[in-house]
Amino acid sequence: MSEAAVILQFGTSRFLQAHVDLFAEEARAAGQAVPPIVIVQTTCDPERARRLAGFADPAGFPVILRGLRDGARHERTIRVRSVREGLSAAGDWDRLVELAVGAATHIVSNTGDSGYAIPDDEWTVPARGQMPVSFCGMLTELLHRRWQAGRTGVTLLPCELVVRNGDVLRTAIRGWRAIRGARRRSSTGWSANASGPIPWSTASLASRSTQRARWPSLMRSGRSSASRACPCPSPIPTSC
Numbered sequence: 001m002s003e004a005a006v007i008l009q010f011g012t013s014r015f016l017q018a019h020v021d022l023f024a025e026e027a028r029a030a031g032q033a034v035p036p037i038v039i040v041q042t043t044c045d046p047e048r049a050r051r052l053a054g055f056a057d058p059a060g061f062p063v064i065l066r067g068l069r070d071g072a073r074h075e076r077t078i079r080v081r082s083v084r085e086g087l088s089a090a091g092d093w094d095r096l097v098e099l100a101v102g103a104a105t106h107i108v109s110n111t112g113d114s115g116y117a118i119p120d121d122e123w124t125v126p127a128r129g130q131m132p133v134s135f136c137g138m139l140t141e142l143l144h145r146r147w148q149a150g151r152t153g154v155t156l157l158p159c160e161l162v163v164r165n166g167d168v169l170r171t172a173i174r175g176w177r178a179i180r181g182a183r184r185r186s187s188t189g190w191s192a193n194a195s196g197p198i199p200w201s202t203a204s205l206a207s208r209s210t211q212r213a214r215w216p217s218l219m220r221s222g223r224s225s226a227s228r229a230c231p232c233p234s235p236i237p238t239s240c
Contacts, residue, residue, distance in 0.1 A: 003103040005035040006084070008096075010135060011110040012041050012048045016159065017080065018063050020108050024082035025060075035105055036084035042111055042135050044090060055086035089138055093131045100142035101149050110159040111135045116172045140173045 007024070009016055020037075027034045039055050041048050054061070060081035067074055087096055100107075109115070118134045132138045139156075146154065158165040 003099070005105045006099055006103045007035050007037045007106045007108060008100060008104045009037050009039045009083075009108045010042055010139075011108075011112075011115075011159075012039055012051055012086070013110050013112075016108065016110050017061065017083075020157075020159070021080050021082050022063050022078065025078065025080045028082060034082065037082050038084055038099060039086045040096060041086065041088045042115075042138065049088060052086035052088060055083050089131070097142060097145055100154075101146045101151060104146075104154050106155045106157060107139070108157045108159060109135065109139075113161060115160050116162065116169055118172065118176055122176075136169070136172050136176055139169075140177055 009020065016039075024034050024037060039052070041052055058081065060079045060083070063078045063080050065074075065076050065078065087099075089096055115135050118136050122132060122134055122137050132141055143154075156166070156169075158169050160169075162168050
């Protein structure tokens with residue numbers, strides 16, 4: 001039995017909580033069929049790890065919108081319940097693979113300004129069963145497994161503050177794949193020929209300049225000058 005559709009969100013930032021997660025909540029409230037969001041922590045940051053459990057709270061988290069409406073100050077709080085759970089890529093890799101291969105319809109990311117960086121030790125061929133540590137490595141592995149399973153395409157929506165982030169991400173993964181593919185001795189899994197099939201063929205990539213056209217149901221025009229999100233009642237909200 002196949003699992004119900006989900007949106008995979010790489011990044012635990014409050015920026016994504018107060019934008020993508022909020023957009024999804026408003027779209028669902030308006031009657032649109034929007035899958036639940038599963039948030040993935042890509043780093044081992046202990047502070048962010050403590051927040052993962054809060055994402056499974058069915059009560060959701062508050063997002064405060066402050067700004068001007070018709071010239072008057074306006075503030076309202078929205079309870080965001082579009083997020084279903086939080087996963088750690090390091091601790092929940094098998095579960096992440098399961099969702100990426102069999103359930104994801106969209107993949108959203110905001111992994112920071114250095115999120116596309118690939119560490120030196122990840123350019124070599126890994127030991128069997130070893131998972132990647134970089135976002136680019138994780139994404140390539142997940143897309144490749146989805147391609148191997150013969151699944152339909154998935155839409156990627158990168159939100160990193162990098163000019164033409166979609167193009168940069170595509171180039172990084174193609175280069176990573178080509179170099180590692182050339183170094184792999186066995187043809188099992190990955191092709192050693194850099195011109196052979198690539199996992200990117202199972203994905204549709206949108207850069208920031210085309211996000212609104214590719215995912216209109218989760219976009220809406222800005223109605224406030226600031227938004228703040230709390231993963232749970234106690235932390236201090238952070239401006240986005």
